[in-house]
Amino acid sequence: MAEDDPQNDSDEALLDEAHDDIPERFTGDHPISIRGLKNCFGEQTIHEDLDLDVNRGEILGVVGGSGTGKSVLMRSIIGLQIPDDGTIEVFGNDITAAEPDEVIGVRNRWGVLFQGGALFSTLTVGENVQVPLKQYYPELSQKLLNEISRYKVVMTGLPEEAAAKFPNELSGGMRKRAGLARALALDPELLFLDEPTAGLDPIGAAKFDELLRELTDTLGLTVFLITHDLDTLYAICDRVAVLADKHVVAVGTIPELLETEHPWIQEYFNGPRSRAAAATNERQSDAAAEGSGKALDKPQGAQA
Amino acid sequence: MREWAEYSLEESGGRATVTITGPLTVSGIGRLDPELRKITDSVQFVDISGVTRVDTVGAWVVHRFAEDKGADITGADETAEVLLETVERSTSDAPVVPPRSKIFGRVTEHVGAKVYEFGNGVRHNIGFLGAIIASMGALLLHPRRFRTKALVRQMEQVGVSSLPIVGLMSFLIGIVIAQQGAVQLQQFGAETLTVNLVGRITLRELGVLMTAIMVAGRSGSAFAAQLGTMKLTEEIDAMRTIGVSPMEALVIPRILAAVIMMPLLGFYACVCAVIGGAVIGDVLLDIPFLTFLARIQEVVPATDFWVGVVKAPVFGLIIALAGCYQGMQVEGNAEEVGLRTTAAVVQAIFMVIVLDAFFAVFFSSIGWI
Numbered sequence: 001m002a003e004d005d006p007q008n009d010s011d012e013a014l015l016d017e018a019h020d021d022i023p024e025r026f027t028g029d030h031p032i033s034i035r036g037l038k039n040c041f042g043e044q045t046i047h048e049d050l051d052l053d054v055n056r057g058e059i060l061g062v063v064g065g066s067g068t069g070k071s072v073l074m075r076s077i078i079g080l081q082i083p084d085d086g087t088i089e090v091f092g093n094d095i096t097a098a099e100p101d102e103v104i105g106v107r108n109r110w111g112v113l114f115q116g117g118a119l120f121s122t123l124t125v126g127e128n129v130q131v132p133l134k135q136y137y138p139e140l141s142q143k144l145l146n147e148i149s150r151y152k153v154v155m156t157g158l159p160e161e162a163a164a165k166f167p168n169e170l171s172g173g174m175r176k177r178a179g180l181a182r183a184l185a186l187d188p189e190l191l192f193l194d195e196p197t198a199g200l201d202p203i204g205a206a207k208f209d210e211l212l213r214e215l216t217d218t219l220g221l222t223v224f225l226i227t228h229d230l231d232t233l234y235a236i237c238d239r240v241a242v243l244a245d246k247h248v249v250a251v252g253t254i255p256e257l258l259e260t261e262h263p264w265i266q267e268y269f270n271g272p273r274s275r276a277a278a279a280t281n282e283r284q285s286d287a288a289a290e291g292s293g294k295a296l297d298k299p300q301g302a303q304a
Numbered sequence: 305m306r307e308w309a310e311y312s313l314e315e316s317g318g319r320a321t322v323t324i325t326g327p328l329t330v331s332g333i334g335r336l337d338p339e340l341r342k343i344t345d346s347v348q349f350v351d352i353s354g355v356t357r358v359d360t361v362g363a364w365v366v367h368r369f370a371e372d373k374g375a376d377i378t379g380a381d382e383t384a385e386v387l388l389e390t391v392e393r394s395t396s397d398a399p400v401v402p403p404r405s406k407i408f409g410r411v412t413e414h415v416g417a418k419v420y421e422f423g424n425g426v427r428h429n430i431g432f433l434g435a436i437i438a439s440m441g442a443l444l445l446h447p448r449r450f451r452t453k454a455l456v457r458q459m460e461q462v463g464v465s466s467l468p469i470v471g472l473m474s475f476l477i478g479i480v481i482a483q484q485g486a487v488q489l490q491q492f493g494a495e496t497l498t499v500n501l502v503g504r505i506t507l508r509e510l511g512v513l514m515t516a517i518m519v520a521g522r523s524g525s526a527f528a529a530q531l532g533t534m535k536l537t538e539e540i541d542a543m544r545t546i547g548v549s550p551m552e553a554l555v556i557p558r559i560l561a562a563v564i565m566m567p568l569l570g571f572y573a574c575v576c577a578v579i580g581g582a583v584i585g586d587v588l589l590d591i592p593f594l595t596f597l598a599r600i601q602e603v604v605p606a607t608d609f610w611v612g613v614v615k616a617p618v619f620g621l622i623i624a625l626a627g628c629y630q631g632m633q634v635e636g637n638a639e640e641v642g643l644r645t646t647a648a649v650v651q652a653i654f655m656v657i658v659l660d661a662f663f664a665v666f667f668s669s670i671g672w673i
Binding site: 025121122124126127130133136137139140141143144146147148149150151152153154155160161162163164165166167168184186187214215217218219 | 331359391398401
């Protein structure tokens, strides 16, 4: 293949460039820990006294009405938005103390999927996946990079030809999957997803959920998932955090949330859409339990 | 210190086993991968029971190696098993970059495409001008559809906001012409002719020409970038679906603003240049400031003023046309906006200079010397 130039001669040189400071895998309980977060835009206060702990190895769904600052919360955690007050610890490092471009030792351990995919428009999908790999692991040969980007593309459910396509040649849903492939490029410990299933067809969204659950279970991922998709919440989230009144009003499994008195939570989970999603999920879980062979290891509603 | 995955090759009873130890992850695979590729012997087993950690990249490298050699993977724990299965399902041979043709083919294709594009560009530009005239006609029939607010806003952007920079530039040009002219004319004792030089050259040529170049750089590029970005974000498509014609809402106000503001800016530039010249006359040539201005009135014929002012709206039209045309041609990605903006400025300045030459010959022939 034309692009698979053998690079045997330069391998040694590449190895010398390799970074030495690869941090150990995080073993604490809370990869993300937020205390007293405050975010303002001018006069408008988005967050005030926001506390949140994300457990290691869980999929945490973040819900909230439009404009409650879900995306702003995510941007604060990944260091793109400097908060006005409070501390945010990611893998035990204080994000708020560092400049946005400075946080090293954390960036190669997380993957971020932005709402619109945010793919680099002048690179093909395959090259997009290679960008983080090249940045952090320059010792990898081009041959291996090509192989990695190929299987990542297929793994996220894209057809294999998509690897050589440019982002503007893809549909919205495909762009999202390509964004996920790039977010997963480094096999991160922590994954941030901003509405990953919005705009996907139901079959594609269900596959996306399944893939996410599988990766979380096998790779021990921790996932911070902003979503409006009730099916996703019921199907794969271990816990759900509810943003309202400028802070996290409740965190817990869906049955736990149902017991709280907060009017927004009651309306959200007892609305007709939510009940339909719950019923679907129950049916699927029953079918999976009855079905012979491999029962899908999905948490029913959620696990404690 | 960073850990690397390593391997050892053992043979017993004619069966070769590759044993891999260490972290089988993206951070630890860098040395193992090229070494595994160098193994030429046949291998029957790959033992990964000694790996400390595994992720999909590690699983992929082991899977590919085992596949190539037709070997069996042994000692995989539960996690590794799942990951191996995942990457196996995701195998693909598709290229990562689109295939490129040979250099000869590429060059000829490129040249051909350029020639074709040039021809097309000329045709489309004329077509675009036609479309503008057609929508102008439609607007004349339905004057209530005309966007006065947008026009005023564009006139402010093109004209009023560029007053400081155009003024400063022209003032400095006036100074340079007067100073250089004075030095040369002094050799013939004709330094008083500096007034003629400054007055005639700025009013006839430089005032309007330099303004056109400045407006092309300032507003022509802005038109292309604005319209191009709106095209990318589907704003223009949204307008069309609502029934708003982008021609009427976006292009016509910009074109008219440039056509109206260019003569005004051009005349303003001439005034600033004359003032610059007068300042130098006062300082270097002992011609009092007011005398310099009075002499300008005597030595510059009114036709010079008309030569400059007649050209200005044409230049404005060309600049706005190039900017809007290139902006509306944007398709695809963010890079395209940059390319089109550059093209708009280059095209505008080039056309302005070419037309200026035609005008110079034309006005001389009709006796406006």
